[in-house]
Amino acid sequence: MTADWxxxxxxxxxxxxxxxxxxxxxxxxxxxxxxxxxxxxxxxxLARSMCExxxxxxxxxxxxxxxxxxxxxxxLYPGLECPSIGAIEQITGKVREVTGETFRFVRPxxxxxxxxxxxxxxxxxxxxxxxxxxxxxxxxxxxxxxxVNRFSDALYALSLWYDHLERLRKGRNASDGCNAV
Numbered sequence: 742m743t744a745d746w747x748x749x750x751x752x753x754x755x756x757x758x759x760x761x762x763x764x765x766x767x768x769x770x771x772x773x774x775x776x777x778x779x780x781x782x783x784x785x786x787l788a789r790s791m792c793e794x795x796x797x798x799x800x801x802x803x804x805x806x807x808x809x810x811x812x813x814x815x816x817l818y819p820g821l822e823c824p825s826i827g828a829i830e831q832i833t834g835k836v837r838e839v840t841g842e843t844f845r846f847v848r849p850x851x852x853x854x855x856x857x858x859x860x861x862x863x864x865x866x867x868x869x870x871x872x873x874x875x876x877x878x879x880x881x882x883x884x885x886x887x888x889v890n891r892f893s894d895a896l897y898a899l900s901l902w903y904d905h906l907e908r909l910r911k912g913r914n915a916s917d918g919c920n921a922v
Contacts, residue, residue: 760818770875775815777868778889782808784861785896791854794906797899800835803828804895811888815881823884829895836898840905851904858900865893 756764757772765772782805789801807824814821849859869889876886
C-alpha cells in the first residue's frame with residue numbers, strides 16, 4: 742500500500758485540518774477566506790501568464806508568493822506571519838509615477854491581462870468580505886485585514902499600469918475605447 746499523496750481522505754466528511762493540527766468544517770469562514778485567496782492566487786497567475794512586461798510580472802510573482810504565505814498564516818501553520826504591506830505600497834507608488842495621480846473608474850476589458858487582473862481584484866475583494874467577520878471577532882489581526890484590504894488596490898493599480906503600457910504600445914490614449922465614457 743502506498744502513502745497518501747494528493748488524496749488524504751481526511752476531508753471526506755466535510756472537515757479539514759489546519760496547520761496547527763486542529764480540524765474545522767470546510768465551510769468555516771477561516772477556510773472560506775484562505776480558499777478564496779487561493780482562487781485569487783490562481784487568477785493572479787493567469788494574469789501573469791499573459792503579461793508581456795517583465796517589471797509587472799515581477800510584481801505579480803511577489804504578490805503570488807505573499808498570498809501563499811498569507812494563506813498559510815490563515816490556515817494556522819506555525820511560523821508563517823502575515824506578509825508586509827511594503828510590496829503593495831511599492832506597487833501602488835510605482836503605478837502612480839507611471840500613470841499619474843488622476844483616479845478614474847475603468848471598465849475591465851481593454852486587454853486580456855488587464856481583465857484577468859480585474860478578475861483577481863474582485864476575488865480579493867470577496868476574500869476581504871469573508872475576512873471581515875473573522876476580523877471583527879478578533880480571529881485575525883489588523884495586519885491581516887489591512888493586507889487583504891490593500892491587496893485589491895495593488896491589483897487595480899497593476900491593471901492600470903498594464904493597460905497604460907498597452908495604450909502606449911498601440912499608439913492610443915485613455916479616451917479611446919470603452920473607457921472613454
